[in-house]
Amino acid sequence: MLKVLHTAALLAALVGLSACGGGGGSGPGNFNPPSSGGSSSSGPQWQAGVYAPESELKNFCESPRSGIDEFTGRSFPDKAGSANYEKLWLRSWSNDTYLWYDELDDIDPAGYGVLEYFALLKTSVRTPSGAFKDNFHFHQDTAEYKQRTQSGVESGYGIEWKFSAVSPPRKLQIAFIEPGSPADVAGLKRGAEVLEVDGVDFVDGGDVDAINNGLFPSEAGQSHDFVFETVAGERLDVTMASADVQITPVQNAQVIETEQGRVGYVQFNSHIALAQDQLIDAFELFVNENATDLVVDLRYNGGGLLVLASQLGYMVAGDANTNGRTFEQMQFNDKYPSRDPVTGEQLTPLEFVDKRIDYDRFVETSQNLPTLALNRVFVLTTGGTCSASEAFINGLRGIDIEVILIGDQTCGKPYGFYPTDNCGTTYFTIQFTGVNDKGFGEYSDGFIPTPTPQFPADVQGCMVEDDLTLPLGNPQEGQLMAALDYMGSGSCPEISGVQGLSQKVEPAGKGLQIKRPDPRYRATILENKLYQQFGRYPGEPQ
Template sequence: MMKNKITHLFLLVFSVSLLTSCFEDQDDDINPASVDDIKDFIYRGLDIFYLYKGDIPILAEDISEEAVTQFKNNYSTPENFFEALLSPDDRFSVIYSDYRVLENNLDGITLNNGMEYGLVSISNTNDVFGYVRYVLPNTSAESEGVTRGMIFNRIDGTALSVDNFRELLAPNTYTIGLANFEAGTLTPLEETITLTKQEYTENPVHIVNTIELENNQKVGYLMYNAFNRNFDNDLNNAFSQFQAENITDLVVDLRYNGGGSIETSNDLASMITGQFDGQLFSTQVYNELFEDQERLFNNEISTGAGINSLNLNKVYVLTTQSTASASELLIASLRPYIEVVQVGTATTGKYQGSVTLYDSPDFSRAGANINHRYAMQPLILKSVNANGFTDYDDGLIPTIQAEEDFANLGELGNPNENLFAAALNDVSFGRMAPPQPSFTEVELIGESDMNQPNFQRMYVETVE
C-alpha cells in the first residue's frame, strides 16, 4: 500500500539534533546547484509530506509530469516556487537557503546581543518603539547595563518605523537610543547604548522560584522561553526543585515562548500532571497519505530520565500574542484533564507542526545533496486535543485578561508584575489585587526572534 510505503519513508526523517552530531560538515567550496534541482527537491517533499497537499491542485496524485514541469518553469527561484505551492491559509511553512543556520537555531545557538525585545507601534501615530523584555546573562546587553523595561526608539540615530525596523536591527553591532514612554507619549532621551551580537546558546529555563503567600500557599513560578530538547534536563530539574519545595500551585510563564519541540511540550505536560500517564495528550493529524498518530502522556524525558511530576489538578499559564505553537499545544492538551487558568492576552493561533526536510533520497540530513544547503520546514501535521479541539486560528483566549504595561513592565517573577500578580490574585482568592496600569493602545509589530529560523516553530524530530 502507498500509505505503508510513505510511513516507512517518514521513519527515515530524523531530527536535526540527532543527525548533526554524526554528519561531517561539507566544505564551504561547493558547486552551485541548479535551481531546477532545488525545485525538484521542494516539489518532491511537499508532494509527500505537506499537510495541505489536498488543497493544492499541482500536488494531486494524478497530476502529469508534463504539468509539473510546466509549473516549475513558471518560477525563477526556489523561494518563489516554494511559496507558489503553499496554501493561502499557511502562515508558517518556511524554506532556508542554509540549513546550518537552522540547525544551530534549533539547538538554541544564535547570533545574539542578549537584549530580548518587543516592537510596538502606537495607535493613531507614526511612533514605533522597542521595549526590553529580558536580558540574557553573559551577553553584551548585560555588560552594558540593559535592563527589562528600557524603551528605545532609535537605531544608530535613525527613528524606528514600521518600514525600517527589520533592516535597522539586522547588523551585528548597533546603537540603541533610549526613550521614555509615559501617559501614552514617547519622548526620546539623549542616552545611547551600543550592543554587539555574538554566538550564544540560550537556556530557555529562565527563572525558577517559589513564593509563599500569607495563607501558607507555596506558588512555583517558571519562566520558560522555548521548548528546546537540549535543555530537557534543566526543565525536569526545575520540577524536582518544585517537588522539594512542596509547592501547592504553579504559574508557568510562556508570555514570550514561541514554541519548539512537540516532544518537550508533551513532557512538560507530564511534569505538571503525572496522574495521566499513558492517556492521550494529543493526536497528530497528517495529510491523506499518512495515518494519524497519537501522542501520550509519559513518564520519561528525551534523555530517558524519569519525569519529576507534580500531579496538579490546576495550573496557571501566562500568555501574550507572542505565545505560540508548542506553548499553545501545552495549554490545549492539558485542558481536557485539569483546570488551566490562562492569564494575559490571546495567543498567536498556531496548531500545526513541521519537520525539517533535506534534499536527500529519504529527506534526512545524511546523504544530502552536496551542491546546495537548502532545507525546508513545511507544515506536515496539526494537533488535536483529547476533546477534538483544534483549528484555533485566532489563538487561545485567556481566562483572566491582563496586559503588560509598557510604561512599567515590572520585574519578571516579582509578585507585583502585572501578569504574575493577576495569577496570584486568583490563587489567593482576591487577596493580591494586581496594579492598575494605564494602557495606551499599541500593536505588536515585531520581536527579537522574528528573523530566527525557529520563530514560532512547532516541530517533530522523528515519527514513531
C-alpha cells in the same frame, strides 16, 4: 531498562508554523515568496490529474549544483533538468504529502516561475477568524537555511525585544535580558526603550539599514552604539559588542506566599535540552515548599523540543492525570493514516514522559521527575508563545487539566513540516498536525484567553498587557499579579493598566519599517537546529 525515543516524537523541530498574522514567505519579516525567472518548457509536461512519482522528478534542476556540499561532505544530488522538472516535482510532492492536498487546485505550471508556482500550492481555505488556514508556506535558499540551522547559537546582545511599532513613530523595548550577556554587563534592564542606534534616531529616522544592522548583528564581535530611555525616564548611552550568547532557559523560579497559599512561579523561555535539569530543580523547589498553585511564564517561549513539553506537562499534572494518556499525536493526510510518509516510521502517540531523559542518547532514564500533581495551572502568554509551548497548553487541556491563560493570544502553530531541499531551495509545506488526547489540534489562530470561552481555541483567562515596568517574577508585575488575583477571585482583575489590549504589533504606518523577526520563523530556526542536533537533515539520504 532504558527506553529509546523516536526522533519524530522527540523533536518539535518538525512542528511547523501556521496562521497568527503576517503572511507566508522566505525569511524573517518577509514571508511572500518572490518571483522567479522564466521557465523552460523542456522535460516532463503537465497533464491534468496525472501525477508522476515525485522520486522520478526530484533533483532534476534547471541550474544544477556541482561539487561537494560543505554541510554534508557529500556530492550534491543535482542532475541536469529544467524548470518544468522542478515545478512538477513540487506538484507531485505536494499532492503526496501536503496535509490538505485535496484542497489544492491542479494548476498548469506553464507561465509560472518555480517559486511562483510553489506559492500556489497551498490551500486557500480560511479559519473561523478569516485568516488563511495555511499562513506559513515558504521557502529559503538551502545554503542560507543550513548555515543558520547548523551554526549553533546566534550572535546578539542577549536581549529579547518587544516590538510595539516597526514604522515611525517606532517603539522597541527590552522584554528581558539573558544573565551574563553583553546587555546584562552594560546594565540594561527590562522595559528600557530604544531611542538611537549608531547615531540614527530610532523613533523617526530614515536609515533603516543602520538601525537593522545595529539591532541584528550578523556575527559576534560587532560593536554598536545605543541610546536607551529607562523605565525611570533616564537616558542611558551604551556601547555593546555582539556575542554568541548562552541562554538560560529557566529563570526566576520561586515560591510566592499569598492569601490562598503558596504559589510556584517559573519563567521558562525555551524548550531546549539544557532546560531539563533547570526545570527539575524548579519543581523540586515547588514540591519541597508545598506549592499548591503554579504559574508557568511562557510569554517569550517560542518552542523547541516537544518531548520536553510533555515532561513539563507531567511535572504539572502527575501520575493519576497522565498515566496512559496522549500528550500529542502526529496526524498526516488521509493517504498516511498510520505511517509517517517522510521517515517511514509507524505513527505512535507521544505520551506524558515521567522520567528524566538522556538527551545525548535519546533514551529515558530510570530517574523519576518531580511533580506537583495539580489539576489547574496558570500560563502567562504573548504572541511569542509558540509551538511546543502551545503543545504544552493543548496537551494539558486534552486530559482535562484546567489551564488558565493570562496575557495575550498565542502565535498559532499546530501544524508541521519537514524542510525539504530540491535544487538548492529548501521548501516548507505543511505536512502534519499535532492533536491532544481528545483529538483536538486546530488552534491556527492561537489560543485566546477569554473570560467567556465560546470557540474550541478559546481558553479561560484574561487579556492582560505585558507589563515592562517591573521585573519578571515580581508579584506586582501586571500579568503575574493578574494570575495571583485570579486565584483568589476567580475572575479577571479590573485594575487600570492590568486589563489591557492584545499585544499585536501596530500595523504599518507611513515611513520605513525596521525588521521584525516573526516569532514563528524564529521558532522554526531554533527547532530545526535541534533537529540537526538529534537527527539527520530531513530529505537527505541516510
